[in-house]
Amino acid sequence: MAGVTDGVFRSICRSFGAAYTVTEMVSAKALTLGDIKSKELMALSDSERPVGIQLFGNDPAVMAKSVAEALPFQPDFIDINMGCPAPKIVKIHSGSYLLRDPYHAGEILKAVVNAASGIPVSVKMRTGFDEGSKNYVEMAKILEANGAALIAVHGRTRERMYMPPADWTAIKEVKRSVGIPVVGNGDVFSPENAKRMYEETGVDLIMIGRGALGKPWLFKQINEYLSTGSYSPTPDNEARMQMMLKHAKMICEARGENHGMFDMRKHALWYTKGIRGSNRLRNQFSTVKTLSELEALAEAVCKQK
Numbered sequence: 118m119a120g121v122t123d124g125v126f127r128s129i130c131r132s133f134g135a136a137y138t139v140t141e142m143v144s145a146k147a148l149t150l151g152d153i154k155s156k157e158l159m160a161l162s163d164s165e166r167p168v169g170i171q172l173f174g175n176d177p178a179v180m181a182k183s184v185a186e187a188l189p190f191q192p193d194f195i196d197i198n199m200g201c202p203a204p205k206i207v208k209i210h211s212g213s214y215l216l217r218d219p220y221h222a223g224e225i226l227k228a229v230v231n232a233a234s235g236i237p238v239s240v241k242m243r244t245g246f247d248e249g250s251k252n253y254v255e256m257a258k259i260l261e262a263n264g265a266a267l268i269a270v271h272g273r274t275r276e277r278m279y280m281p282p283a284d285w286t287a288i289k290e291v292k293r294s295v296g297i298p299v300v301g302n303g304d305v306f307s308p309e310n311a312k313r314m315y316e317e318t319g320v321d322l323i324m325i326g327r328g329a330l331g332k333p334w335l336f337k338q339i340n341e342y343l344s345t346g347s348y349s350p351t352p353d354n355e356a357r358m359q360m361m362l363k364h365a366k367m368i369c370e371a372r373g374e375n376h377g378m379f380d381m382r383k384h385a386l387w388y389t390k391g392i393r394g395s396n397r398l399r400n401q402f403s404t405v406k407t408l409s410e411l412e413a414l415a416e417a418v419c420k421q422k
């Protein structure tokens with residue numbers, strides 16, 4: 118998730134049992150122009166492996182060139198974004214725009230697979246560009262034919278953005294129509310939901326986005342539920358605040374306190390979401406500047422009645 122799943126968050130999710138993680142989407146064009154910030158998005162550490170670098174773009178040649186920029190970071194795989202609905206991405210004919218032209222999407226994939234020197238290439242897609250042009254089975258088949266190692270399907274068209282519910286039937290149809298592994302994505306927020314997605318769609322893995330925001334332990338709970346039928350209770354307020362502070366320390370170590378605490382604000386709001394009485398502290402969480410300020414806020418949250 119752009120702006121969210123940096124190396125620190127990926128490591129945390131992995132430590133709670135996520136099977137693999139993927140970087141924020143990285144602009145292929147920016148990489149080929151030598152953009153430093155885009156390169157920084159590809160920095161990987163062993164604690165997050167297996168991890169993929171996600172690229173977005175529209176031009177097969179540029180996408181192939183960007184793979185050469187990505188490979189030195191030693192990703193376990195390359196992922197291509199064919200699902201992003203954001204207007205600024207669609208405007209440059211990338212992300213979910215590629216669903217409008219499956220043949221061209223296949224050409225992009227082929228170019229990336231050729232450039233990837235044997236490293237697997239996966240694709241993240243939606244079910245179609247708009248409700249009138251759902252072409253997920255056609256897309257999936259073309260992607261498989263052009264060398265995709267795995268397809269992750271977010272069960273929504275671009276038109277539906279994030280509107281619930283996600284279409285799990287479409288995910289099931291994709292799973293039935295290709296032989297490569299299929300990952301189901303959309304609206305998994307609990308262990309029960311995760312199990313239901315496996316049962317209803319037959320997917321090989323499920324992908325979790327928003328459900329992990331401020332709740333990285335969800336991966337552990339899901340794995341426990343799938344293997345034993347029960348799962349550890351959601352951490353109490355004190356344990357949640359401890360996890361938040363651990364996350365904050367990791368971010369500050371990686372990026373320095375100024376930058377780190379700025380990036381931490383949104384995570385802090387997610388970690389405290391729903392905690393009784395934390396509402397009146399939300400303004401302070403959203404402007405917190407130092408680790409010690411955050412520690413004081415965490416203490417105040419724990420004292421809430």
Ligand SMILES: Cc1cc2nc3c(=O)[nH]c(=O)nc-3n(C[C@H](O)[C@H](O)[C@H](O)COP(=O)(O)O)c2cc1C
Binds near residue numbers: 118121302327
């Ligand atoms: C803030 C935010 C940023 C996202 N950035 C990306 C991205 O960079 N690449 C991508 O493939 N999907 C991205 N997504 C989409 C998610 O990966 C996922 O497909 C979507 O949120 C549905 O899954 P969920 O219901 O588990 O959240 C993003 C979603 C959110 C909310």
